[in-house]
Amino acid sequence: MNRAQKAELIEMIKAKADDASIAIVTDFKGLTVEEMTELRVKLREAGVAYKVVKNTLARIALDGGQHELLQGHLKENCAVAFGFDDPVAAAKVLSEYAKSNKKFSVKFGCLEGKPLDEAALTELSKLPSKPELLGKLLGTMNAVPTNFVCLFANLQRKFLYALTAIKDQKDSAAA
CATH class of the missing domain: 1.20.5 (Single alpha-helices involved in coiled-coils or other helix-helix interfaces)
Structure with a gap:
């Protein structure tokens, strides 16, 4: 990936993060392509964008935005889910998928600049x-x-x- 592509990706992530009311970092280590596709379909139906990106690029994109708190949690294999209209929908889909697939986990979230740990995200998904x-x-x-x-x-x-x-x-x- 050259510099221009990286800059374009950073801008795309920054735009999604600025529009999103909630951003959730997930760990997808060990998931197959079919499982990831199934998760993406469920998230798309709920109006949630799901991006697997390099941690460094995501940290640069989130710097200075309302979801800046996520930077410290971008480690190893992770992806970021951005919920726009309904923050509960994103938390619901991700929590339900984490219950059904033991390889997938929800790490950390940020709701309009406020931190949400795994327990808080689970409680949010119950609303x-x-x-x-x-x-x-x-x-x-x-x-x-x-x-x-x-x-x-x-x-x-x-x-x-x-x-x-x-x-x-x-x-x-x-x-």
Whole structure:
């Protein structure tokens, strides 16, 4: 790889790191090509970019950015996963894959400049995804006006039941 290619790769990694909300360093030592392809497909479906790069180039690319904390964890065979929209999705896919494949492990992560060790990444992966959280929020927001309408409908219904009972009572007294 010549200098121009290295500079291009560094710029590409830097651009992905700047756009990413989460970056996770993984150890893939011992994985076969098929296993790596399977992991990449799962990550791509979740909207996560996964790059295997030389550690030196990755350190240069991450220098001065929000994911600078990862520099000390780029050792041996490692790759970096960049999650853009939903940080939970990246953590979920990587944690599930680490459970199913003992050769693969999650080393360290950085969520918007804050460090995440392996335990914190596992806890992050247990959270609901962004669409699930938005669905719960909308359900809660919708429940308030719905309950308000039901409350007033019940008040009117009970008032009508009382009026109907009085009418029935007067009708039976008149007959």
